[in-house]
Amino acid sequence: MRIAAVAFETQKAVVITDKFEQIIRVNYAFSEITGFSNDEVMGQTPGILRSRKHNQNFYAKIWPKILADGSWQGEICNRRKNGELYPTFQVINAIKNDQNEITHFLFAFNDISEQKRNERNIYEMAFYDPLTGLANRRLLENHITKALAAAERHHHYCALMFIDLDHFKNLNDSLGHNFGDELLKRVAARLERCVRKEDIVARPGGDEFIILMENLSTDESEAANQALAIANKIIEQCNRAYTLSGNRYTITASLGIHLFSSGDHTSIELMKRSDLAMYQAKEQGRNSVRFFDPDMEKKVENRSQLEHDLRQAIDNREFLLFYQKKVNAQEELQGYEALIRWPHPEKNMISPADFIPVAEETGLIIPIGDWVLEQACQTLQQFQQNKDTQHLNLSVNVSVKQFRQADFVPKIIAKINHYNIDSSKLELEITESMLMDNLEDTVTKMKELKTIGLAFSLDDFGTGYSSLSYLKNLPLSTLKVDKSFVRDMLIDKEDAAIVETIIALAKTLKLQVIAEGVEQIEQVDTLKKLGCDLFQGFLYSKPQPLE
Numbered sequence: 001m002r003i004a005a006v007a008f009e010t011q012k013a014v015v016i017t018d019k020f021e022q023i024i025r026v027n028y029a030f031s032e033i034t035g036f037s038n039d040e041v042m043g044q045t046p047g048i049l050r051s052r053k054h055n056q057n058f059y060a061k062i063w064p065k066i067l068a069d070g071s072w073q074g075e076i077c078n079r080r081k082n083g084e085l086y087p088t089f090q091v092i093n094a095i096k097n098d099q100n101e102i103t104h105f106l107f108a109f110n111d112i113s114e115q116k117r118n119e120r121n122i123y124e125m126a127f128y129d130p131l132t133g134l135a136n137r138r139l140l141e142n143h144i145t146k147a148l149a150a151a152e153r154h155h156h157y158c159a160l161m162f163i164d165l166d167h168f169k170n171l172n173d174s175l176g177h178n179f180g181d182e183l184l185k186r187v188a189a190r191l192e193r194c195v196r197k198e199d200i201v202a203r204p205g206g207d208e209f210i211i212l213m214e215n216l217s218t219d220e221s222e223a224a225n226q227a228l229a230i231a232n233k234i235i236e237q238c239n240r241a242y243t244l245s246g247n248r249y250t251i252t253a254s255l256g257i258h259l260f261s262s263g264d265h266t267s268i269e270l271m272k273r274s275d276l277a278m279y280q281a282k283e284q285g286r287n288s289v290r291f292f293d294p295d296m297e298k299k300v301e302n303r304s305q306l307e308h309d310l311r312q313a314i315d316n317r318e319f320l321l322f323y324q325k326k327v328n329a330q331e332e333l334q335g336y337e338a339l340i341r342w343p344h345p346e347k348n349m350i351s352p353a354d355f356i357p358v359a360e361e362t363g364l365i366i367p368i369g370d371w372v373l374e375q376a377c378q379t380l381q382q383f384q385q386n387k388d389t390q391h392l393n394l395s396v397n398v399s400v401k402q403f404r405q406a407d408f409v410p411k412i413i414a415k416i417n418h419y420n421i422d423s424s425k426l427e428l429e430i431t432e433s434m435l436m437d438n439l440e441d442t443v444t445k446m447k448e449l450k451t452i453g454l455a456f457s458l459d460d461f462g463t464g465y466s467s468l469s470y471l472k473n474l475p476l477s478t479l480k481v482d483k484s485f486v487r488d489m490l491i492d493k494e495d496a497a498i499v500e501t502i503i504a505l506a507k508t509l510k511l512q513v514i515a516e517g518v519e520q521i522e523q524v525d526t527l528k529k530l531g532c533d534l535f536q537g538f539l540y541s542k543p544q545p546l547e
């Protein structure tokens, strides 16, 4: 009896009723959990705990089970004396006498509110973005998988919209992360207001949002119009000013849409497609909407193949350096421009115009650029060992990423020293983009290299956002007239005027001018009259191997 008495006072609420379910005893934990004292429940049935959250059906299934098996267990929602609802896990046992007749019932239950809260928190952590409360990537993926199955059955279209805030990083970095977080929350709230309740708005991370819209039309172009209408609304809403800490800020968004109906694509592939479309919207100048089209995928595939091949080309030393003549007005050879060539093992020659941009994006331009400079210095050494060629100079293209390396200057100095060459014969061709990117760093490095004798020419002058003010501050020796102006200068008055202006400008700034892409003698005649000093183009030679 003593043991039973101790066992009775457990943490669980325990209720003993007679066979008519009338309460004859409850323990202390029962009063703690339910708020009812022993006296208040004596003679009552456990029905006083009912929450009315379960229908008659629910209880109707419990009793037959107890009568047949002697027990039942499961979750039941109860109501406390103060009216508060709480979930419980209950075990109900029927107690029988020697004649196998039910004499009593024993109810034991505990309050599982805390456990439920924890479960909910874990669920939310697993499926929701803690900052905005939106679905996270995992939950979105589940929804996309379900949407795909439903679309396949009902043949309707769904839209996946990928939204990325333009220049969010700049705002976040300059105004602080708290500010960035607040802005993301506001954007999230606006996005939710733009769509229907059943649409899923997710934040997979960073400043990216994805919206899944189901049940669009079964007609593709109608579905596209529906999606576009929402997309335009989203762009418009995102563009409205945000007031944060009393200040007004604006931000734009780029949006990519992928429409899908059936098809054997995974949720990840579908998200990638909407991401690609978003990327195109950014390329288009941001603050715009683009639909996915399969060409985008092809381009990305080609690009990643190119990147892969480029890495191999570096390892296998597949590159060659070609040289193109530069001559003066008397057609005397002054030097060469070094131009890289890539004889791809399977695809013939790949133009540097195609692979240099990829090399720049991926950082592969660093090892490639190092190789070019190494080869160029070796060639200059050869030139300088022979009195017929020792006067020749060599110009080499350097890209922004290369120039930005912290050790770019010491690297060049090391190469010059290693090959023991006259550095005044080495010229680096830089582009306007280098000046726009970080003028201060560019000028510092140029000045350092100029002190050891290197020369600089500005390539593609006039094709970018030329700013005349930097020209006078840069230690340049040569301006290069881009071949696009030279090409049409005899037929297009405007190109002719640009060429004339560039040459006049160079003269005023006491810079040498070289015209590239010269193919006709008539071009040379006109350029000479305008005062051009040097000429480079197919008229004199195509880029060729050193031999």
Ligand SMILES: Nc1nc2c(ncn2[C@@H]2O[C@@H]3COP(=O)(O)O[C@H]4[C@@H](O)[C@H](n5cnc6c(=O)[nH]c(N)nc65)O[C@@H]4COP(=O)(O)O[C@H]3[C@H]2O)c(=O)[nH]1
Binding pocket: 324, 338, 339, 340, 351, 352, 353, 356, 369, 372, 397, 398, 399, 429, 459, 460, 483, 516, 517, 518, 519, 536, 537, 538, 539, 543
């Ligand atoms: N139609 C026509 N074209 C002519 C004529 N004369 C020369 N060209 C081409 O014009 C381009 C001149 O080079 P760029 O403007 O520096 O433009 C270069 C340069 O920006 C980049 N590049 C080439 N080699 C290197 C390199 O070693 N490093 C870096 N960073 N970039 C390079 O790739 C671009 C393209 O190089 P290429 O295909 O070799 O193209 C070369 C050359 O072959 C002509 O009379 N007519």
